[in-house]
Amino acid sequence: MKFTFYGHSSFMVETMGKKLLFDPFITPNELAKDININKLNPDYIILSHGHGDHIADVEAIYFNSNATLISNFEVVNWFEAKGVENGHPMNHGGSWSFDFGKLKMVNAIHSSSMPDGSNGGNPAGIVITNKEGCFYYSGDTALTKDMELIGEEFNLDFSIMPVGDNFTMGVTDAIKAAKMVKCNTLIGVHFDTFPYIIIEHEESIEQAEAAGVKLILPEIGEQITF
Secondary structure, three states: OEEEEOOOOOEEEEEOOEEEEEOOOOOOOHHHOOOOHHHOOOOEEEOOOOOHHHHOOHHHHHOOOOOEEEEEHHHHHHHHOOOOOOEEEEOOOOEEEEOOEEEEEEEOOOOOEOOOOOEOOOOEEEEEEEOOEEEEEOOOOOOOOOHHHHHHHOOOOEEEEEOEOOOOOEHHHHHHHHHHOOOOEEEEEOOOOOHHHOOOHHHHHHHHHHOOOEEEOOOOOOEEEO
């Protein structure tokens, strides 16, 4: 599996010959100005929830590719009305076997609404399992005891969680979450994009290391292979 970071909570995971793009908020992010969304060409666009800082580039990328959109029922329906017809709706607790592996939608604690105020359904986390490995993307969330269920059910190779605090978990809670899902390799996202979520990198990495967790705070454009 190859992970590529595009800033905020946007990233690509390449696995089983497919490109999975998560929560594309790229062109509005000044920090990601060097990322050309027209060159991404994902096979799938996977959305954790409906907030603008997770869906801003969906339409532009979708209509420039042959991607399938995966998200909760309400988000997929909202985009369908905008012409995004190739969608797969899901909901909490449900799983589906795609050509890249099995995807399970799990609980997240956050809010969710679409940019026009429409119902965005419930926010979600995503677990993907295939022959190459297994990873968990929590989406925007608070720390929740439900994460222990993920640690019981899956053998994770890495997890991806927000660490910016204020709107989501901060570093301290993300370290606790890593322990709960039984995975000590943690990629931090949802940090530094806005003044509310700027974090101290070195201090955060040292705090995680002291707890036995390897916290990776990727640079925009950085690739990591698992």
